[in-house]
Amino acid sequence: MSALRIDRVVTSGQFCLDGGCWDVDNNIWLVGDGAEVLVIDAAHDAAPIAAAVGNRKVTGVLCTHAHNDHITVAPELARRFGATILLHPDDDVLWRKTHPGVEYKPLHDGQRIPVAGTSLEVMHTPGHSPGSVCLYQPAKAALFSGDTLFQGGPGATGRSYSDFPTIIASISERLLTLPGEVQVHTGHGEGTSIGAEAPHLQEWIDRGH
Template identity: 55%
Template sequence: MRIQNAVTSGTFSLDGGTWEVDNNVWVVGDDHECVIIDAPHDPGPILEVVGDRTVLGILLTHAHDDHIGAALALRDATDAPVHLNAADRMLWDRVHDEAPDAEVADGDRFTVAGADLLALHTPGHSPGSTSYLLAAESTVFTGDTLFKGGPGATGRSFSDFPTIISSIREKLLTLPPETVVRTGHGDSTTIGDEAPHLEEWISRGH
């Protein structure tokens, strides 16, 4: 089992604004098979990491345009199904005319290289935001729900600060403190590093 990272660059647009962003893509698997977590901007760098492996699935953490722009191109290149929580379908439909291939729900499991990725519904940044826990490697892929330094943004449409705090408190900070948090943007962190700051985030959010 190995966890590899590709970074793609492009834009994020919502509510009439557009911002330049760098996105993390995570490729999880072994020498023979893998899954891709998120599909931003440009499929090229992602496919370079995948190589000739079989892609079992494209797992989306949420459907903001900077996380799904390359989803259909990746699907076409790999024949892998695209999985998205149905609560984010309205965001997906702003970007793509075709539907995703499958819905992700809290508690779903995806097996790759003999290990399970567990889907954790962590709404707040968006209604369908989903984290993926790889317990065998003590890591969780949080998309834009939890970053190094605090929660993801909740100042735009379809987001909610109390909801993201509840998701982080109930679904993420309950994980072992050594769990590595691999984010949708920026550097990784650990649950142990972030947990002590929950009350600070809450006071700052209000």
């Protein structure tokens, strides 16, 4: 078995909700080894993601949440590689806005997603959306946070199906209890660490009021 590795692909497109659209760059994370890989957040364009996968087996196409910019090409990649789409069912209403009629396998809190001889733990972290999840890989000290936690603060909560007190609870109770050295691989932009973000929780709370 070859060593576990984390690859990032960046694609560009639009996030659309509540009647508006915004240009965004998204991080797609590939977690695996030389033989198999899990795709996290299949955004905008399948071609560069497929190129990064190469000839590896795709064990799943996992969605940290169901905003359109994180799931754009999930069905396309799942068909191409014969893989299963994985999503927390609390985001079903958002999923149906983009992919009505396309089925997925439901995720649940505490579930372990196997890949490359290890696994990623599903952490249900609602707030940015009802079904938002983060994925924790202790051996690599890695957290894939979707749009729940960024460098400098929590994900946005100003649109439908989001809630600021809920995301603050998810971050403080679930994420900031992880070891400080854990590297946070975010859904947009550059990453951070739990240790870098933990001291700022009260600032975020004050800013949100």
